[in-house]
Amino acid sequence: MTQITPEIVAQHGLKPEEYELVLQIMGREPNLTELGIFSVMWSEHCSYKSSKKWLKTLPTEAPWVICGPGENAGVVDIGDGQAAIFKMESHNHPSYIEPYQGAATGVGGILRDVFTMGARPVANVNALRFGEPSHPKTRHLVAGVVAGIGGYGNCVGVPTIAGQTSFHSSYNGNILVNAMTVGLAEKDNIFYSAAAGVGNAVVYFGSKTGRDGIHGATMASAEFSEDAEEKRPTVQVGDPFTEKLLIEACLELMATDAIVAIQDMGAAGLTSSSFEMASKGGLGIEMDLDKVPMREEGMSAYEIMLSESQERMLMVLKPGREEIARRIMEKWELDFAIVGRLTETGRMVLRRHGEIVADLPIDPLAKAAPEYDRPWVPSTKRPVVKTEDVPAKPVDEALKTLIGCPDLASKRWIWEQYDHMVMGDTTHRPGGDAGVVRVHGTRKALAVTTDCTPRYVLADPQEGGRQAVAEAYRNLCAVGARPLAVTDNLNFGNPEKPEIMGQIVEAIRGMGQACEDLDFPVVSGNVSLYNETNGQPIDPTPQIGALGLIEDISKSTSLPFKKAGQVIIKIGETKGWLGASLYLREVCGREEGAPPPVALHRERRAGEFVREQIQAGIVTACHDVSDGGILVAVAEMAMASGIGAKLHAPATLPAHAWAFGEDQGRYILTVEESDAAALMEAAQEYDLSVRIIGTTGGDSVELDGVGVAVSELRKINEGWMPQYMGATEIVA
Amino acid sequence: MKAKVHITLKNGVLDPQGKAVQHALASLGFEGVNDVRQGKFIELDINETDRAKAKEQVEAMCRTLLANTVIENYTVELAD
């Protein structure tokens, strides 16, 4: 047996104090398999040890929340006995190492989290952060990640309907790939992971287990042969075809009453799935690892327990239901094996080749995972940039620069590689504020968006946290959806650095305030820390994924102008905030200043008002104002429709501040001229600043006579990404 | 000069395609197929006439583009 040395402990990412705790819990020295299990269960990824304390502060409840954080995904009520189930997950590090497979398996993992709970996945969304375009690795990473997301999602047959993509040098050595899935289920047929029923069968199904993704740090251990490198690929390969079969098989089995509990095998595979199920049910499990379907010969208990092979599930069946389950899995040509039984011991007992190879107490391991209150320092507030200190560049030139900059350039190159129409319910394709899919067979629809503005979060984590939630809220309102709940993916650097921990604490605080005030609870999420290379952290990126409900799809609206001669109305106050704006960064080359403040109560009123007007049926087009300000928002509406606009700015502000300022809480709407007065009047009741800023029509977007042709804008906006990506990338 | 490149998945890397082909062969009635692995076979025609240099060049192509060395191995053969 391998002697557990301090080096081996360290290779397993356990601190000496943590190992002390291991010894206390075990009452003896663990063997290597047991140590491996502790190591993955107590990893940051599985235990949330640095963030738990702060995550607990997020609001998670609302009358429509059926299940908040803690299960595989969050569940909200969407009426008529139906529920929407959704979550977001990161696959940052694997995507940097191997972009295609890393991104693909990220999509696979989040899909499983959702269908595990009994939902048919109906929409995928992705948020991507790459390094600067000029960085030598960026193009390759973009090509691989996009092909991987498409390769997996397209094959599985779930439409990818929205996303966010941006580029910044802080991600040069550490890209972010966050994937979100939304599913639909019957409210009274939702599946949870708590095991129950001593003696019930513990069943493994899906793909076979190989040596995929076994923790890199463990490679040096003496037990492994010298060809360890060759034997242990740390990159997992996705098999979307098997995933598709797994979805159909699970849903078919879930329509019977065979399942007690079910859990996908995500990070830390068989270990975390079995421990979580047992721990939630207060039970023990005895497993015979010889029964686990294996792809390779001679796998050790350690390898079987730590493998991260994809497309695998674990469930507990009711007594006597094994044959029904086996038949369904055989129909879908999936592996199926009874690998163990539930016990009342509260212990995990593992056998391999007839011998006990691990015997661990479940609760202490799962529930007594270390939880840290890491030291943190408040972030330094950046000074407010005064409008008069920001140079006024010609508005038309600035508009062209902005609309063609990597962050605002059209991402058509990306989303045309994603099947965004499969399943036949996509009413709002990518390119708008939120993607929308109908709830199959009903008049209802789900709106989905993902948002975060890392430059705001860097400048002021709390304000940035608030803004990310507020922008997601706005994007849902802009299509006429009632915002229901959010999921999040907190991507930060090393939490052991007090300034990074400060970003985490403050961003969560800001998110929490926004969720509270907007009645927009957090129902699921994921934390990804240590996103650093050579000590350089990424910009803090608390990515928000959000879901909204449209009661009747005929009462929604979209971003493109619908016809010439309509009135363009701006909702929300414009002060011309240029600090931390894209104008300042892209046009003036300055990344500085405090971000625009978010007034949450006004944000909520504006959202409610916009939704009410869309319901009333008078809004012909709607778009929120975000990156790049009013003129960019109007230009996007023009480009999407081919219809121009004539705008007038008030004399009280410099044109560039009015056009490109990023004040929050704003929307652009269009209505028929005859409806404008009624709308303006209705706005009074909401105590909102509302202004007519122009009319639609013509071939160009003009501000007080200075304009750019829509065709030219389109060329610039659509041109950047295809040109940047060129034809030089081959992705098999 | 002609070069032949074989690109195969590293040992232990899951090969969903090979697995599916193996399955399909079985259901077509081909029995006794224990394993199937699918790789790529690339033929190049290059100007370089010096064998050592040609080999070096094609290997560089494999490293930078043709193979994904995180999960794949490659071999280069030159035609006589």
Next chain:
Amino acid sequence: MKAKVHITLKNGVLDPQGKAVQHALASLGFEGVNDVRQGKFIELDINETDRAKAKEQVEAMCRTLLANTVIENYTVELAD
């Protein structure tokens, strides 16, 4: 027994992958690449121990499934 199957595009069938690879190699600075053709390389492990029968069997697999003879040629080699 191990069998190696090479599946290549027939002469006259345009090879989009090969062409794209050629293009990409050029833009990566590899000069003098006149042609690239991409095919498949499939390795099978079969029970059959009789060489003649094994060859016959794998060729049948090629005809029915592994190759699309509208566009592809195949060759079968048995390992010694």
Next chain:
Amino acid sequence: MKAAVIVFPGSNCDRDVAVALKASMGHMPLMVWHRDTELPLLDLIVVPGGFSYGDYLRSGAMAAHSPIMREVKTRAEQGVPVLGICNGFQILTEAGLLPGALMRNAGLKFICRDVGLTVEHSDSIFTAKYEAGQSLRIPVAHHDGNYFADEETLNRIEGNGQVAFRYAENINGSARNIAGVYNEKRNVLGMMPHPERLADPELGGTDGKPMFDALVEALS
């Protein structure tokens, strides 16, 4: 009218086409599992889009050998209309029911978007409600839609009027812009674009609907 949609492991547009058929037909078609070996009496067989067997090896190759395909071939030979959409088109070529092959898109990327199509002629039960030369807007969503056949075959199918649709703009490298082809008797149609995806005004258009309406009218 009795229609069936064949479901393979990995099919994912089976429900979509069933919904479009129902909208024209008034009832759901029969969904037939690939392992079935027999079909009831039918007026129409649809081989839907998706990624049968993951599109591994070659798109459609493994599905073409599914047990049910033998029966589909027999019916096609008897004159039963068969419509293959996207992966269905790939399966029908692999099964030898249609000429040619579908190779990787020339740009090597998956393409999902609306494309312009021209109807070659209205002289088939699939296109009776279109005009010859009519322009349609229909979505594509494929990685392997690059139609190939040798010159001789191309000339032959052109001569026989077997080309059903052409792309207005060559999006994927297809020979002679071909987007859809018939068999010689024109009772089998394979096409890469997805008519079922634009057969409902709420999805942004209805250019695909006349195909289903035409089939229902002819076959009821």
